[in-house]
Amino acid sequence: MIKKFTNIFKDTDVKIAYRATDTIFKQLTTKPERPNNPNGIYSVKCITCNKKYVGQSGRDIQIRNKGHIIQIKNCNPKSAYANHIIQNKHEFGPAETTLKLLKQCNKGSPMNCCEQKYIQKYHRSGNLIMEEQTYENTPLYNSTGKNKRIESVIPEKA
Numbered sequence: 001m002i003k004k005f006t007n008i009f010k011d012t013d014v015k016i017a018y019r020a021t022d023t024i025f026k027q028l029t030t031k032p033e034r035p036n037n038p039n040g041i042y043s044v045k046c047i048t049c050n051k052k053y054v055g056q057s058g059r060d061i062q063i064r065n066k067g068h069i070i071q072i073k074n075c076n077p078k079s080a081y082a083n084h085i086i087q088n089k090h091e092f093g094p095a096e097t098t099l100k101l102l103k104q105c106n107k108g109s110p111m112n113c114c115e116q117k118y119i120q121k122y123h124r125s126g127n128l129i130m131e132e133q134t135y136e137n138t139p140l141y142n143s144t145g146k147n148k149r150i151e152s153v154i155p156e157k158a
């Protein structure tokens with residue numbers, strides 16, 4: 001079809017330019033549903049002492065991180081992270097430098113297990129904020145989630 005159309009102009013000065021509208025490039029660059037804002041296990045760093053807090057979020061970790069910051073700004077700590085920043089008068093930083101996705105996963109038992117693994121890992125390497133270390137006694141693979149940290153006070157749908 002295209003070729004035939006071009007042939008008409010073959011002996012003229014008219015030049016045809018083609019542009020495909022549905023290219024692979026376009027498909028690749030089309031925004032997926034949540035490209036940079038996944039849910040899962042994340043760490044958020046204290047700018048002052050460089051220690052980290054490990055948390056889980058069933059939705060966008062950026063939103064969860066904002067929850068921490070709101071708690072800090074309101075001086076109303078409900079997470080170990082907010083507590084750490086307020087109690088020690090340490091500083092939190094912008095999400096671009098402090099927030100890191102450790103593993104993307106969905107809410108439930110696997111997420112609890114995974115979170116515990118990271119908490120243990122950071123604790124052993126001395127990178128976990130002190131406020132979160134009290135959870136060291138939590139059974140490593142607590143599938144009931146009953147020992148979940150007070151952080152879940154932030155409503156999921158907010």
Ligand SMILES: [Zn+2]
Binds near residue numbers: 049
């Ligand atoms: Zn700190």
